[in-house]
Amino acid sequence: MIVPRLIExxxxxxxxxxxxIRELVLAYAEGRVPDYQIAALLMAIYFRGxxxxxxxxxxxxxxxxxxxxxxxxxxxxxxxxxxxxGVGDKTSLILAPLIASLGVAVPMxxxxxxxxxxxxxxxxxxxxxxxxxxxxxxxxxxxxRIGCAMLSQTDExxxxxxxxxxxxxxxxxVEVIPLIAASIMSKKISESLTGLVLDIKRGSGSFLxxxxxxxxxxxxxxxxxxxxxxxxxxxxxxxxxxxGHANGNALEVAEAIAVLKGGGPPDLIEVSLALGAExxxxxxxxxxxxxxHVMMKDxxxxxxxxxxxxxxxxxxxxxxAVVRDPSGFQPAPFQASFDAKREGVVQSIDPRAIGYGVIxxxxxxxxxxxxxxxxxxxVITAKPGIHVRKxxxxxxxxxxxxxxxxxxxSTLEQAMVIGDSALPALPLVSHRVTARGVERLA
Amino acid sequence: MIVPRLIExxxxxxxxxxxxIRELVLAYAEGRVPDYQIAALLMAIYFRGxxxxxxxxxxxxxxxxxxxxxxxxxxxxxxxxxxxxGVGDKTSLILAPLIASLGVAVPMxxxxxxxxxxxxxxxxxxxxxxxxxxxxxxxxxxxxRIGCAMLSQTDExxxxxxxxxxxxxxxxxVEVIPLIAASIMSKKISESLTGLVLDIKRGSGSFLxxxxxxxxxxxxxxxxxxxxxxxxxxxxxxxxxxxGHANGNALEVAEAIAVLKGGGPPDLIEVSLALGAExxxxxxxxxxxxxxHVMMKDxxxxxxxxxxxxxxxxxxxxxxAVVRDPSGFQPAPFQASFDAKREGVVQSIDPRAIGYGVIxxxxxxxxxxxxxxxxxxxVITAKPGIHVRKxxxxxxxxxxxxxxxxxxxSTLEQAMVIGDSALPALPLVSHRVTARGVERLA
Numbered sequence: 001m002i003v004p005r006l007i008e009x010x011x012x013x014x015x016x017x018x019x020x021i022r023e024l025v026l027a028y029a030e031g032r033v034p035d036y037q038i039a040a041l042l043m044a045i046y047f048r049g050x051x052x053x054x055x056x057x058x059x060x061x062x063x064x065x066x067x068x069x070x071x072x073x074x075x076x077x078x079x080x081x082x083x084x085x086g087v088g089d090k091t092s093l094i095l096a097p098l099i100a101s102l103g104v105a106v107p108m109x110x111x112x113x114x115x116x117x118x119x120x121x122x123x124x125x126x127x128x129x130x131x132x133x134x135x136x137x138x139x140x141x142x143x144x145r146i147g148c149a150m151l152s153q154t155d156e157x158x159x160x161x162x163x164x165x166x167x168x169x170x171x172x173x174v175e176v177i178p179l180i181a182a183s184i185m186s187k188k189i190s191e192s193l194t195g196l197v198l199d200i201k202r203g204s205g206s207f208l209x210x211x212x213x214x215x216x217x218x219x220x221x222x223x224x225x226x227x228x229x230x231x232x233x234x235x236x237x238x239x240x241x242x243x244g245h246a247n248g249n250a251l252e253v254a255e256a257i258a259v260l261k262g263g264g265p266p267d268l269i270e271v272s273l274a275l276g277a278e279x280x281x282x283x284x285x286x287x288x289x290x291x292x293h294v295m296m297k298d299x300x301x302x303x304x305x306x307x308x309x310x311x312x313x314x315x316x317x318x319x320x321a322v323v324r325d326p327s328g329f330q331p332a333p334f335q336a337s338f339d340a341k342r343e344g345v346v347q348s349i350d351p352r353a354i355g356y357g358v359i360x361x362x363x364x365x366x367x368x369x370x371x372x373x374x375x376x377x378x379v380i381t382a383k384p385g386i387h388v389r390k391x392x393x394x395x396x397x398x399x400x401x402x403x404x405x406x407x408x409x410s411t412l413e414q415a416m417v418i419g420d421s422a423l424p425a426l427p428l429v430s431h432r433v434t435a436r437g438v439e440r441l442a
Numbered sequence: 443m444i445v446p447r448l449i450e451x452x453x454x455x456x457x458x459x460x461x462x463i464r465e466l467v468l469a470y471a472e473g474r475v476p477d478y479q480i481a482a483l484l485m486a487i488y489f490r491g492x493x494x495x496x497x498x499x500x501x502x503x504x505x506x507x508x509x510x511x512x513x514x515x516x517x518x519x520x521x522x523x524x525x526x527x528g529v530g531d532k533t534s535l536i537l538a539p540l541i542a543s544l545g546v547a548v549p550m551x552x553x554x555x556x557x558x559x560x561x562x563x564x565x566x567x568x569x570x571x572x573x574x575x576x577x578x579x580x581x582x583x584x585x586x587r588i589g590c591a592m593l594s595q596t597d598e599x600x601x602x603x604x605x606x607x608x609x610x611x612x613x614x615x616v617e618v619i620p621l622i623a624a625s626i627m628s629k630k631i632s633e634s635l636t637g638l639v640l641d642i643k644r645g646s647g648s649f650l651x652x653x654x655x656x657x658x659x660x661x662x663x664x665x666x667x668x669x670x671x672x673x674x675x676x677x678x679x680x681x682x683x684x685x686g687h688a689n690g691n692a693l694e695v696a697e698a699i700a701v702l703k704g705g706g707p708p709d710l711i712e713v714s715l716a717l718g719a720e721x722x723x724x725x726x727x728x729x730x731x732x733x734x735h736v737m738m739k740d741x742x743x744x745x746x747x748x749x750x751x752x753x754x755x756x757x758x759x760x761x762x763a764v765v766r767d768p769s770g771f772q773p774a775p776f777q778a779s780f781d782a783k784r785e786g787v788v789q790s791i792d793p794r795a796i797g798y799g800v801i802x803x804x805x806x807x808x809x810x811x812x813x814x815x816x817x818x819x820x821v822i823t824a825k826p827g828i829h830v831r832k833x834x835x836x837x838x839x840x841x842x843x844x845x846x847x848x849x850x851x852s853t854l855e856q857a858m859v860i861g862d863s864a865l866p867a868l869p870l871v872s873h874r875v876t877a878r879g880v881e882r883l884a
Contacts, residue, residue, distance in 0.1 A: 004611070004612055004613065007485075007613060011614050034477070034478075034612075035478035035481075036476075036478045036480070036612065037481070037612060039477075039478035039479070039482040039485075039613075040481040040482065040484065040613035043449075043453070043482045043485035044485055044614075046453065169446070170446055170478065171446065171479055171481075172446045172447075172450035172453050172486075173482060
């Protein structure tokens with residue numbers, strides 16, 4: 001294998017063979033190819049792309065570089081959900097216990113906050129004692145026992161992906177659809193799933209601003225799933241405004257618990273149940289999405305979904321008391337209301353500004369060394385399209401200091417626009433993508 | 443300086459500011475930016491290019507990373523010649539002593555063989571005892587004393603260029619015109635020249651196959667020269683066949699000495715004197731190229747040029763006896779003639795095949811660890827366009843073993859084509875490029 005020659009061929013728009021990609025990725029994972037050659041190759045891929053076979057070879061090599069969760073001996077179907085990342089998106093916290101409570105194994109491997117978005121691991125760790133760094137053996141045992149584990153990617157799982165992801169982050173080669181697809185799917189395929197539901201975020205708060213790119217990403221991941229015997233269904237959902245009301249780690253856990261108790265914001269419920277219905281149909285526990293909705297509502301109203309969340313929290317060392325009573329979360333020292341300066345209609349709430357605002361309050365990381373304050377954030381009860389009076393409370397700021405309250409206030413002033421009339425907003429769930437094609441839902 | 447953001451901007455086709463490029467290149471030279479980020483940037487530059495200001499900033503930063511030859515106190519003009527690389531190209535060996543013998547300081551910093559081409563340093567080292575690794579102080583002293591030094595790039599001179607060049611070689615980012623231009627010119631500007639002549643090779647044996655690219659490279663280097671007070675004249679010369687007869691290190695030195703003695707192949711004389719005339723006019727020692735030709739012919743016929751070469755060889759530890767009598771070179775153990783298999787016209791002699799053939803005989807490197815046998819190579823007396831009889835000797839093979847003679851024979855069989863009629867060949871000197879534009883000479 002002459003690495004400069006492989007780089008040159010990709011640079012010149014040629015295809016690389018599956019066995020060349022395999023050899024290269026494995027050699028890189030083992031430290032036999034230097035970072036700088038892979039960095040040059042990644043930039044060549046940025047400009048030239050990877051076709052479906054190349055992408056698949058890339059993912060297979062990443063999978064081969066590590067170990068998998070072995071869940072194939074479990075009697076239940078195994079389904080996970082993955083989101084491309086948004087602001088206020090706490091659907092994982094709802095769906096893992098809800099779907100597990102209905103008899104589906106949910107091996108949920110999640111990430112930390114990235115860019116302006118929050119991460120499921122950071123949110124879970126706002127529960128006192130909750131431990132997300134399970135070993136493969138621990139996760140396998142817990143899933144066999146209670147049907148769900150919510151964990152971080154360990155060093156054992158797709159190490160080549162960890163290494164390549166870190167390199168992409170440092171070399172401006174993150175935004176490459178086949179590399180994004182291979183990275184996400186390598187982790188999901190390593191969970192030995194029988195089905196996967198993707199939440200493809202759309203709009204100004206998503207990582208890929210163009211709908212075409214999002215559909216291409218969905219199709220790429222569906223293709224990788226099909227090649228590995230894992231059917232994939234993708235829903236395109238709105239991220240032109242934050243999802244739900246709560247933004248910030250503990251605030252979002254509390255809101256997820258509210259949904260598991262039968263309450264919570266309608267938009268969050270709608271997106272969660274739409275994704276959950278796809279999970280249940282993929283798991284063949286429901287024959288239609290309508291039937292799945294009935295099952296999920298029953299799991300919530302009966303308390304089974306909430307009980308499952310308590311079980312998960314207990315199993316992973318967390319304090320189940322906060323599940324029963326979220327007021328047990330340590331609140332931020334300062335709370336302040338944010339009120340409308342004029343009468344009118346809420347025209348927009350910029351999710352990126354809100355996401356970065358949470359980070360500014362200390363609720364996210366500017367670099368990997370920073371720790372996260374779980375208590376801070378925003379609860380934005382106003383939604384785009386609603387009519388507000390002057391002085392009406394639109395949001396509550398949760399902050400560590402008086403100075404931070406002002407930081408939060410200026411964030412909200414910039415992020416929330418009130419005007420004379422409503423502006424068009426994206427439909428909450430707009431497209432459904434499967435191996436058979438794209439279906440427009442709204 | 444956020445390096446991924448700089449990479450991203452270049453990736454997206456934006457310009458980088460001079461001070462950004464300076465900071466980045468100097469940080470890289472000092473080891474404060476990792477190879478992999480520069481590798482990604484170089485690949486982005488491959489696709490997006492560098493404009494003239496960016497290229498200039500790149501070169502300035504490389505210059506700033508090291509020391510220069512300080513020749514500004516010398517009373518004479520200081521002129522060098524640089525070739526983009528060819529096969530059988532020994533004009534440096536002729537021009538350094540010839541032009542120095544006429545009162546021009548020639549600080550000639552050269553390279554080793556690269557790809558299929560030979561290198562001036564390897565050729566010089568075929569002279570027993572000749573030392574090319576002079577320190578800056580040694581080179582300055584020698585040039586002050588005898589007007590010329592022929593040396594390798596030291597660790598002190600443009601270290602950023604050495605580092606970036608090695609990285610480009612390993613990451614398939616060599617063929618980028620502004621980077622080639624900045625790399626060459628950084629070394630030339632570090633010689634504190636008052637003028638520079640470029641020999642831009644054209645044809646199948648050159649590194650850039652398209653004339654347009656060669657003219658672009660010439661213009662880029664002229665622009666860098668102008669910005670640093672160093673006027674540059676470029677000649678485009680033929681490299682669709684080897685230059686002269688000799689190919690191989692000692693064989694080429696002997697041929698250069700033959701020219702300095704008033705003999706040698708006509709094509710080699712013509713190209714050498716064309717380049718030399720430009721050097722003398724740039725040095726303002728001749729007002730016209732015709733006058734320069736008269737001066738050079740006189741320096742050769744009077745023996746002054748040859749004497750200057752003896753002085754250089756002595757000064758750098760070499761044995762001047764071989765200059766007076768090149769038969770003093772240790773010959774290769776085996777010599778064999780290569781004869782025409784049919785009557786006809788020599789249609790072509792492929793310079794790449796000849797260059798790689800010399801390497802196959804042991805006269806060049808396949809990797810940087812290999813040593814070079816100075817004695818081996820080819821002396822090809824036949825030229826494209828000449829009529830040959832069956833059995834007529836076309837070339838002599840100089841080899842280390844009988845097996846290598848056969849390797850040489852098969853090289854020549856593939857490289858030399860005899861047909862029924864002559865094919866068109868490139869004019870020896872076809873274009874002259876200056877800051878004022880391109881002049882077609884033939």
